[in-house]
Amino acid sequence: MNGFLFKKHPKGKQYAFSIAIIIFVSGICFGLSEFLGYRVVALILLFTVSLLAITLDILPVLLAAALSAFIWNFFFIPPRFTIHVYSTEDTILLIMYFVIAMINAVLTYKIRQAEKISRLKEERANSVKLYNTILDSLSHELRTPLAAIIGATDNLQTNHHLTKENKEQLIAEISKASLRLNQQVENLLNISRLESGHIKPKNDWCDMTELVYDVVKRVEENNPGRKIQISINQSMPLCFLDKGMLDQVLYNLLNNAAIHTASDSTIGISVSCHADLLNIMVEDTGGGFNDVDVKHVFDKFSRSKDLKTARSGLGLSIVKGFTEAMSGTVDLEKVNPNGSRFVVSIPVKTSLIKFAEV
Amino acid sequence: MSKAEILIIDDEPQIRKTLEITLQTNGYLSKSAVSAKEGLIMAANHPPGLILLDLGLPDENGHVVLQKLRQWYTNPVIILSVQKNEEDIIKALDNGANDYLSKPFRTGELLARIRSALRDAVTEDGDTTLNFEDIQVDLAARTVKKNDQLVKLTSTEYNLLSLLIKNEGKVLTHQYLLRAIWGPGYINQSQYLRVFIAQIRKKIEDDPNRPEYLLTESGVGYRFISKA
Numbered sequence: 001m002n003g004f005l006f007k008k009h010p011k012g013k014q015y016a017f018s019i020a021i022i023i024f025v026s027g028i029c030f031g032l033s034e035f036l037g038y039r040v041v042a043l044i045l046l047f048t049v050s051l052l053a054i055t056l057d058i059l060p061v062l063l064a065a066a067l068s069a070f071i072w073n074f075f076f077i078p079p080r081f082t083i084h085v086y087s088t089e090d091t092i093l094l095i096m097y098f099v100i101a102m103i104n105a106v107l108t109y110k111i112r113q114a115e116k117i118s119r120l121k122e123e124r125a126n127s128v129k130l131y132n133t134i135l136d137s138l139s140h141e142l143r144t145p146l147a148a149i150i151g152a153t154d155n156l157q158t159n160h161h162l163t164k165e166n167k168e169q170l171i172a173e174i175s176k177a178s179l180r181l182n183q184q185v186e187n188l189l190n191i192s193r194l195e196s197g198h199i200k201p202k203n204d205w206c207d208m209t210e211l212v213y214d215v216v217k218r219v220e221e222n223n224p225g226r227k228i229q230i231s232i233n234q235s236m237p238l239c240f241l242d243k244g245m246l247d248q249v250l251y252n253l254l255n256n257a258a259i260h261t262a263s264d265s266t267i268g269i270s271v272s273c274h275a276d277l278l279n280i281m282v283e284d285t286g287g288g289f290n291d292v293d294v295k296h297v298f299d300k301f302s303r304s305k306d307l308k309t310a311r312s313g314l315g316l317s318i319v320k321g322f323t324e325a326m327s328g329t330v331d332l333e334k335v336n337p338n339g340s341r342f343v344v345s346i347p348v349k350t351s352l353i354k355f356a357e358v
Numbered sequence: 359m360s361k362a363e364i365l366i367i368d369d370e371p372q373i374r375k376t377l378e379i380t381l382q383t384n385g386y387l388s389k390s391a392v393s394a395k396e397g398l399i400m401a402a403n404h405p406p407g408l409i410l411l412d413l414g415l416p417d418e419n420g421h422v423v424l425q426k427l428r429q430w431y432t433n434p435v436i437i438l439s440v441q442k443n444e445e446d447i448i449k450a451l452d453n454g455a456n457d458y459l460s461k462p463f464r465t466g467e468l469l470a471r472i473r474s475a476l477r478d479a480v481t482e483d484g485d486t487t488l489n490f491e492d493i494q495v496d497l498a499a500r501t502v503k504k505n506d507q508l509v510k511l512t513s514t515e516y517n518l519l520s521l522l523i524k525n526e527g528k529v530l531t532h533q534y535l536l537r538a539i540w541g542p543g544y545i546n547q548s549q550y551l552r553v554f555i556a557q558i559r560k561k562i563e564d565d566p567n568r569p570e571y572l573l574t575e576s577g578v579g580y581r582f583i584s585k586a
Contacts, residue, residue, distance in 0.1 A: 182462055205549035207556055210574060213567045230567075238549050244444075244577060351549050 014056050018064040021048060026071045038076040042097050045072055049101045053108035061108070065101035072097065141184050145177035152177075179222065187314040190248060194321035201242035201326050205351060208236050208271055208278075211243060215250045216269065223258040231270035237350035239278055245322040246346075249330075252315040253282040253342050261286035265339075278328075278346045285339040297332055319344075362407030362476055363387040367397035367423070368438065369416050373461070377410065380465050386472070394418035401431060408476060411455075413439040413446065421453060428454040434475035438463075444577035448531050451578070457529060474527025474583070488523060490584040493562060493571065495523055502562070509561050514539060518551075519558050522572065522582035531579040555580060 025048045029041045036044075045068040053061045074083055077090050085091045152170040155162065162170070193199050209232055216228045250269070257267045265286025272279050298320040319342075323330045328346030335341045364386050366377050374390045381388040389406065391397035394415045401409060409427065413420030420437070427435060437450045437458040447458050456475045459468060486498040494503045500516055502509045511519065518539050522530060536545045544550065555574075559566040573581045 178462070204577075205552050207552045209567060210552075210556070214574065214576070217568070238552055247576070 011057065011059070014060040015063060018052050018056055018060040019067060021052060022064050022068050022071065026068070026075065030075055033076065038072070038078070039093070041076045042072055042093065046097065046101060046104070050104050050108075053105045058105055058109040061105035062102065065098065065105055069094065069098040069101065138188075142181065145180045145184075148177035149174050183222075187252075187318060190318045190322070191314055194318065194325070199325055201245055203240050203242055205238045206241055206243045206246070208232065208239055208273075209234070211247060212250065212269060212271055215247055215254060219251060219254040219258055222255065225263060226258045226267065228254060228258075229266060229268040231268065233272060236271065237273060237352045239273065240349035240351070241278070241326060241346065245326055249319050249322050249344060250280065250282070252319045253344075256315050257282060257284040273348070273350060276348060276350055278344075278348045280344040280346075281341055282344075283335060283339060283341045285335075298330070361385050361387055363389065363404075364472070365397065365401055365406035365409045366390045367394065367409065367415065368412040369393060369414075370412070373412070373438075377468075380468065381472075384469055394420075394423045398423065398426060401427060405431060405433065407433055408472060409433070409435045411435055411437055413437055413441075413450065421449060424450060424453050424455060436471055436475055447578050448533075451529065451531055451534075457527075470583075471527070477527065488526075490523075490526075490571065495520065497524075504562055511558070511561065515554060515558050515561075518554055519562070519572075519582075522580060526582050526584060529575045529579050529581045535579065551580075 022045070025045065026041075029036060029044055033041070049061065049065050049068055052064050056064075070083075073085065073094055074081065077085055077094065079086065085094060152174045156167060156170055212230060212232055216230055220226055220228060254267065254269060261267065261284045265284055267282070267284045270281045270283075298316050320330055323344055323346065326346050328344060330342060330344045333341045333343065364381055366374055366381075366388060368374050368377070368390070369392050371392075374392070378388050378390060389400060391400050394417050397409075397411070397415075400406075409431070411420060411423060411427075415423065420439075424435060424437070434456040435454065437447070437455045438461060439446060439450075439458060440461045442460045447460075450458055457471045459471060486496060488495045488497070492505050494506075495501075496503075497520060500520070502511060502516065502519065518535065521535065521538055532548050532551055533545045535551055536547060540547065540550060555572060556566070559569050559572055562571060563569045571582055571584075573583060575581055
């Protein structure tokens with residue numbers, strides 16, 4: 001395993017490392033050359049080159065092979081301290097040594113390449129699986145509201161027996177479905193922003209009280225009848241962060257809680273800031289996630305199997321993605337008896353302006 | 359007073375249709391243009407009372423259209439945009455747009471913006487007192503009353519509030535407000551603005567956490583509206 005870690009080092013370091021190891025091992029052998037035959041030294045050096053082949057890129061290994069062949073010839077094969085080789089046997093040995101060391105390097109390299117290819121194949125298979133899940137989920141999430149809209153408009157256009165009340169209900173359905181579609185599109189855009197990998201937070205001073213109340217208002221509007229309890233210290237400092245990202249994090253957490261819990265359960269959000277660490281807790285008392293869910297809840301398109309309420313499962317991966325983009329963490333804890341609590345922690349710069357200054 | 363004529367410049371037929379119906383049933387006259395070129399010609403031939411301009415036109419960038427319009431057209435322009443891109447919105451406001459709406463928008467929102475944009479264009483008379491439900495502002499005496507009680511405002515708070523009130527219904531960008539109240543050296547000191555807005559809300563709003571007058575346009579600026 002160590003070898004794979006070492007592979008990430010820059011080329012220069014690898015060359016230095018392979019030269020150093022060969023010189024070190026040769027040095028020890030040189031010290032012991034009274035007790036060791038020079039052929040044993042060849043085996044020891046070959047062994048060293050093989051070990052290097054496991055850990056290093058091919059070029060540093062080839063260098064080690066060449067260097068060790070030279071050292072063996074110069075320092076060990078009689079006559080010592082010359083590059084001359086007298087006996088034919090030794091010449092053959094030297095050539096064999098060099099060839100085996102090379103083969104060693106090349107073969108190990110090839111094995112590693114093969115490993116890499118099979119790993120890539122596996123990743124591709126996984127992404128195909130993810131892609132299929134996305135398609136399944138998307139077609140469901142987009143088609144359901146579309147079906148509602150098409151059904152309702154058809155009815156309004158062709159059904160002449162509709163009462164005024166019926167019509168109002170159908171129109172309300174169209175409105176609800178289109179808002180849901182809009183939210184889905186918003187989520188997809190956010191996910192593609194996160195997937196593209198290069199989103200940077202655009203930080204500005206943010207009044208947390210204002211943000212929290214604004215998000216809560218939107219969640220309550222989109223989930224009629226739900227009330228969310230807010231607990232936020234009135235002397236909360238201004239926080240330097242990306243308001244748009246945090247908005248999405250809080251909206252998805254609260255909206256999720258509102259969708260997945262019984263209408264009589266309580267949802268609460270509390271915000272505090274200690275030593276430049278912003279802590280946000282979103283708690284509910286109902287529904288809850290089971291133990292399996294807790295592990296997978298932040299995975300893309302994960303959806304609790306017990307829940308009938310259909311949603312794409314993008315919400316919590318957006319929460320995780322944006323929180324991490326702001327260098328923060330998010331965790332899910334279970335709260336007795338069957339509630340759940342999301343804890344978001346984000347390191348922030350804070351500012352408490354005194355009025356005398358302005 | 360005859361009803362204002364509104365020119366819609368948008369290439370999407372569905373949006374044009376919906377807008378036309380909304381406007382006509384609410385007592386406005388409306389005309390539509392499907393491209394920047396057509397829109398500019400129609401605006402020049404018969405200047406409308408207000409223009410709804412889509413930023414994403416096929417033949418020309420909406421920002422350029424806006425700049426061309428603003429060389430001679432002085433009535434309100436409201437921007438419609440599919441992207442909630444704050445930089446885009448700020449750029450449009452800096453280029454002379456009176457307001458913006460990002461698609462999809464609610465009809466009520468659209469009508470409210472049109473009303474306040476048209477009011478901007480009409481009222482510029484000598485009256486120095488303004489009334490909004492339970493708030494009265496006397497611009498000459500520099501006083502603000504809430505429920506007939508004098509509101510104690512610092513000089514900076516008053517300047518900020520009265521600037522927003524004079525532009526009632528209109529979004530003022532962070533940079534604009536910072537420059538106007540604190541000066542050009544302060545346009546990046548957005549924390550001042552946050553603090554003062556929070557402070558003013560405590561004095562004029564029934565519930566400062568659920569403001570009804572002084573609204574935040576996230577990432578863009580602030581807007582003072584009269585309570586619906």
